[in-house]
Amino acid sequence: MKIAVVGSGYVGLVSGACFAELGVDVTCVDVDRAKIEGLKEGVIPIYEPNLDVLITKNIRSGRLKFTTDIAECLDDVEIVFNAVGTPPKKDGSADLSYVYQVARAIGSSLNRYVLVVTKSTVPVGTAAKIKEIIAGELAERGLDIEFDVASNPEFLKEGDAIDDFMKPDRVVVGVDSDRATELMTKLYKPILLSNFRVIFMDILSAEMTKYAANAMLATRISFMNDIANLCELVGADVAMVRRGIGSDSRIGNKFLYAGCGYGGSCFPKDVRALAQTAGQYGYSMSVIEAVNMVNERQKNVLFEKFSDHYKGEIQGRKVAVWGLSFKPGTDDMREAPSLTLIESLLEAGCSVRVYDPVAMKEAERILGNRVDYADDIYDCVLDADAIFHVTEWKEFRFPNWEIIKKVVNIPLLIDGRNVYSSQDLVGIKYLCIGKRDEQ
Numbered sequence: 001m002k003i004a005v006v007g008s009g010y011v012g013l014v015s016g017a018c019f020a021e022l023g024v025d026v027t028c029v030d031v032d033r034a035k036i037e038g039l040k041e042g043v044i045p046i047y048e049p050n051l052d053v054l055i056t057k058n059i060r061s062g063r064l065k066f067t068t069d070i071a072e073c074l075d076d077v078e079i080v081f082n083a084v085g086t087p088p089k090k091d092g093s094a095d096l097s098y099v100y101q102v103a104r105a106i107g108s109s110l111n112r113y114v115l116v117v118t119k120s121t122v123p124v125g126t127a128a129k130i131k132e133i134i135a136g137e138l139a140e141r142g143l144d145i146e147f148d149v150a151s152n153p154e155f156l157k158e159g160d161a162i163d164d165f166m167k168p169d170r171v172v173v174g175v176d177s178d179r180a181t182e183l184m185t186k187l188y189k190p191i192l193l194s195n196f197r198v199i200f201m202d203i204l205s206a207e208m209t210k211y212a213a214n215a216m217l218a219t220r221i222s223f224m225n226d227i228a229n230l231c232e233l234v235g236a237d238v239a240m241v242r243r244g245i246g247s248d249s250r251i252g253n254k255f256l257y258a259g260c261g262y263g264g265s266c267f268p269k270d271v272r273a274l275a276q277t278a279g280q281y282g283y284s285m286s287v288i289e290a291v292n293m294v295n296e297r298q299k300n301v302l303f304e305k306f307s308d309h310y311k312g313e314i315q316g317r318k319v320a321v322w323g324l325s326f327k328p329g330t331d332d333m334r335e336a337p338s339l340t341l342i343e344s345l346l347e348a349g350c351s352v353r354v355y356d357p358v359a360m361k362e363a364e365r366i367l368g369n370r371v372d373y374a375d376d377i378y379d380c381v382l383d384a385d386a387i388f389h390v391t392e393w394k395e396f397r398f399p400n401w402e403i404i405k406k407v408v409n410i411p412l413l414i415d416g417r418n419v420y421s422s423q424d425l426v427g428i429k430y431l432c433i434g435k436r437d438e439q
């Protein structure tokens, strides 16, 4: 089977490489010439564990190719995936201009049947618009070529993307024709044969499923953050509460970790876009709006704890930030809680020294010379009046606290991920989320 994947960003590259690994002939397309030239040589523009190995291997096997020209591969493929970006606009809605550009490009060079599948996260109703655009282009060319559209949202997590793709909890496919069902069944045959579930449904429900899944997960996090804040006020411990409720099989124990808020390229954007879609239909999704609000507030919690600890006397203080990416296993800093914290610290006149095992280059791009960059966790905390633990990378888990106590100015650790316990930190003041400070 031959397919094209348009958009060689995160979702496109992972999908393209994984389909190739499953035996499909894949051409990845992108308008960025430098990116495509790099990829041909095995230069991967994003950080994702093992993606480089998979791409290089499948380039060698001849199943993975790269081009900047959609038209070039359209005569050759049965399915075209649209996996271009849908960045947020100022009002929170998804910017679909790239998605529609691809639809126009397909319509203007299509000569035979193709199934156009949306993989990007797009608002409900987008597949219908894509169909309209392609049909419009074909009509302009005076052609009556059959084609189908489908929706196949991607649920992979950064850092675990390859495993998530190869061993999915489920694959969701929205279709409205038998031919599309047949093609998608053929494509996902290896997944079906390995007993992973492929759920077929109508296109609108598939588009909605993606948003509903991310909104549900974000809701769990904001709910637990709200509970954590109340735990602090009443004197309860959110870690105990999590274990207590997570053992109810109806609730389940995953995605219940309170912290300094969720970030990344999906949850914040998708939650806001869902509220926007509701608004367009004259409906207000109160739960979803609150999920976003609670998360924005939660991103300030670390700074507030620091400011309260020093009774507002924080100007000129030196602080260390451990972890910059929005979660471990990625260099992605989009909407990362670290950025909210660092902005507040800089505004308050603190000097900020940061360290992250992977995201230092990305941090320099975003923060420039407004912060200092450390070589490791110990170098980061030199003379610090506070250490903020923001991203739970493994290398932060068991530092040598004796060294740390010697080199800091004031031994204060503010933990946004609740991974330490005050018993292990003798001589260090420890503040975390969802447990009142008893000392």
Ligand code: UDX
Residues within 6 Å of the ligand: 154, 155, 156, 157, 158, 159, 214, 217, 221, 254, 255, 256, 257, 258, 259, 260, 261, 262, 263, 264, 265, 266, 267, 326, 327
């Ligand atoms: C998410 C979805 O999980 C994935 O299915 C979808 O395709 C894209 O969005 P991702 O953004 O890569 O994936 O990260 P994820 O691991 O889900 O974490 C998102 C954020 O939630 C992180 O900032 C993480 O720190 C935070 N989080 C997660 C919590 O604060 N508490 C938790 O219990 C779990």
